Amino acid sequence: xxxxxxxxxxxxxxxxxxxxxxxxxxxxxxxxxxxxxxxxxxxxxxxxxxxxxxxxxxxxxxxxxxxxxxxxxxxxxxxxxxxxxxxxxxxxxxxxxxxxxxxxxxxxxxxxxxxxxxxxxxxxxxxxxxxxxxxxxxxxxxxxxxxxxxxxxxxxxxxxxxxxxxxxxxxxxxxxxxxxxxxxxxxxxxxxxxxxxxxxxxxxxxxxxxxxxxxxxxxxxxxxxxxxxxxxxxxxxxxxxxxxxxxxxxxxxxxxxxxxxxxxxxxxxxxxxxxxxxxxxxxxxxxxxxxxxxxxxxxxxxxxxxxxxxxxxxxxxxxxxxxxxxxxxxxxxxxxxxxxxxxxxxxxxxxxxxxxxxxxxxxxxxxxxxxxxxxxxxxxxxxxxxxxxxxxxxxxxxxxx
Numbered sequence: 498x499x500x501x502x503x504x505x506x507x508x509x510x511x512x513x514x515x516x517x518x519x520x521x522x523x524x525x526x527x528x529x530x531x532x533x534x535x536x537x538x539x540x541x542x543x544x545x546x547x548x549x550x551x552x553x554x555x556x557x558x559x560x561x562x563x564x565x566x567x568x569x570x571x572x573x574x575x576x577x578x579x580x581x582x583x584x585x586x587x588x589x590x591x592x593x594x595x596x597x598x599x600x601x602x603x604x605x606x607x608x609x610x611x612x613x614x615x616x617x618x619x620x621x622x623x624x625x626x627x628x629x630x631x632x633x634x635x636x637x638x639x640x641x642x643x644x645x646x647x648x649x650x651x652x653x654x655x656x657x658x659x660x661x662x663x664x665x666x667x668x669x670x671x672x673x674x675x676x677x678x679x680x681x682x683x684x685x686x687x688x689x690x691x692x693x694x695x696x697x698x699x700x701x702x703x704x705x706x707x708x709x710x711x712x713x714x715x716x717x718x719x720x721x722x723x724x725x726x727x728x729x730x731x732x733x734x735x736x737x738x739x740x741x742x743x744x745x746x747x748x749x750x751x752x753x754x755x756x757x758x759x760x761x762x763x764x765x766x767x768x769x770x771x772x773x774x775x776x777x778x779x780x781x782x783x784x785x786x787x788x789x790x791x792x793x794x795x796x797x798x799x800x801x802x803x804x805x806x807x808x809x810x811x812x813x814x815x816x817x818x819x820x821x822x823x824x825x826x827x828x829x830x831x832x833x834x835x836x837x838x839x840x841x842x843x844x845x846x847x848x849x850x851x852x853x854x855x856x857x858x859x860x861x862x863x864x865x866x867x868x869x870x871x872x873x874x875x876x877x878x879x880x881x882x883x884x885x886x887x888x889x890x891x892x893x894x895x896x897x898x
Contacts (some may be wrong), residue, residue: 505616508534516627521637524627525556528620535616538585538605542592542624543568545600546642548677549860552600553641563860571601573857577618579609588614590621594629596669597660598856634799643678650709651680657716662856663689666889667758670696671856673863674879682708682749683822683877686716688723694756695723698820698881700770701749702793711747715794719753729753729766733794733805740795748795752820754883761812761885766805769793771826774819774842775810779850786810786818796893817855818883819845824876829867836869845882855882 512531516524525542532540543552543561550569551560562568571578571589575598578589588604602621606613624844632638645831647655662671670687674680682701687694697719701711722732733753740747752773754765768791775785789806812818821841828836844865848858859880865879 502612505535505612509590509616509619513623514861516623521628521631522555522885523636524624524631527550528624532604533618535613536607537613537617538607539603540605541598541603542628543603544592544628544638544641545572545598546644548644548675549673551863555641568601568603572598573854573860575854575857588617590617592621592625592628593661593759595662596856597662599625599628600618605734645678647678648680650706651678653713654680654684654709657713658684659687663687664694664884665689665720665758667887668694668885669855669882670694670756670881670883671859672879672881673859674877675863676874676877680709681705681873681877683824683879684712684716685820685879685880685881686719688720688724692757692759694758694883696756696820696881696883697751698770698822698879699749699751700822700824700877700879702747704877707737707744707747711740711744711749711795714743715749715751720846729755729764730783730805731805733766733768739796744795748793750793754818754820756812756818756883756885758885758887761814761816761887763812763818763883763885764807765810766807767791768805771821771823774821774838775812776817776819776842776845776849778815779846781846794843812885814887816885817845817849820881820883822879823876824874824878825866825880827876828870828878829873830869831871836866855869855884858882 508531512527519527529540541558542555544555545552550561550563552572554559561568563572567578567580568589571591575591580587585605586609588606590602592599592602602624604617628638662669664670672685674683681704683700686697699712699715701708715736718736719732722735750770751768752765752770756763767788772787775782791805826836826838826841844862845858847859859882
């Protein structure tokens with residue numbers, strides 16, 4: 498007998514109430530009970546590993562590749578997938594925290610009507626929120642997303658990193674970084690406050706524990722300043738002060754930027770870092786964001802009394818801004834051939850033309866860089882991609898003649 502809407506709402510209400518006092522995996526027991534009550538079969542939650550190559554089940558089962566599987570297709574496209582298997586329907590739904598991809602949910606059902614589909618989608622939304630809240634104080638999910646131990650300096654940096662992707666329908670910031678288990682001194686940060694995306698990318702000197710500490714202090718300084726309402730010039734000065742006070746022998750390069758999602762104003766400070774790239778209407782705009790070079794962070798004594806310059810550029814709808822570290826373009830293969838700026842930009846342009854989600858573009862791009870140098874990173878490679886879509890996703894980006 499089909500479940501009525503009031504009955505379904507009551508059962509879902511009971512599920513929501515029950516998850517608060519349950520552990521990370523005990524939540525899945527409550528979800529399975531709910532699924533059985535509304536006529537569903539097996540429920541499996543998969544979380545993506547930190548390199549976004551595998552979808553790992555939180556309970557029984559084997560990991561599934563992100564590439565070449567139905568589960569992976571749901572993750573890559575951020576849309577549901579439905580297949581028939583052994584007399585059951587298998588529904589694969591993306592698990593997300595806002596716009597950040599976390600994994601997929603597999604739901605087996607004997608049939609699938611509109612109310613059941615709606616309940617499955619609501620369940621996926623709830624699980625995304627529950628996993629996000631519980632992973633803040635549990636190692637359970639972290640263990641499932643790692644295929645091998647991470648270095649100490651990497652553990653320290655990852656403790657500071659935000660989710661890979663955040664934003665709204667009007668604009669997003671998404672990032673990737675490698676080597677995932679042996680990070681040196683690269684880091685990224687982003688945050689959303691009302692109508693403004695705040696973004697930072699950092700590349701600390703060296704590849705040791707002190708490099709990770711340098712990037713961590715710089716991020717902490719930037720966050721402290723940002724949360725106290727500082728503008729970019731003041732924020733950069735506070736990062737400089739923190740590094741000079743606590744790590745006087747270390748320095749790092751970086752870009753600190755903001756994107757106003759209301760009017761498209763992109764503002765940035767560049768501290769001896771590779772210039773951001775602007776992609777507009779399917780083409781790279783050469784030199785659009787290049788400005789005079791400034792000193793790295795942490796060399797305040799050399800540049801004492803010199804305020805950082807805040808640059809501004811008004812973006813157009815559909816514009817993309819790429820921030821990156823030199824480990825991206827300087828990645829080289831066995832013959833010494835670098836990945837290069839042209840290949841880097843062309844990869845983004847082609848993916849955008851195919852209307853691929855930005856997080857998926859960066860996932861494939863960092864894997865391409867990984868494969869280019871056969872997985873042997875001699876330098877960290879970090880990429881942050883900003884998109885401004887004031888009219889929502891899918892805004893016209895057709896190249897103009």
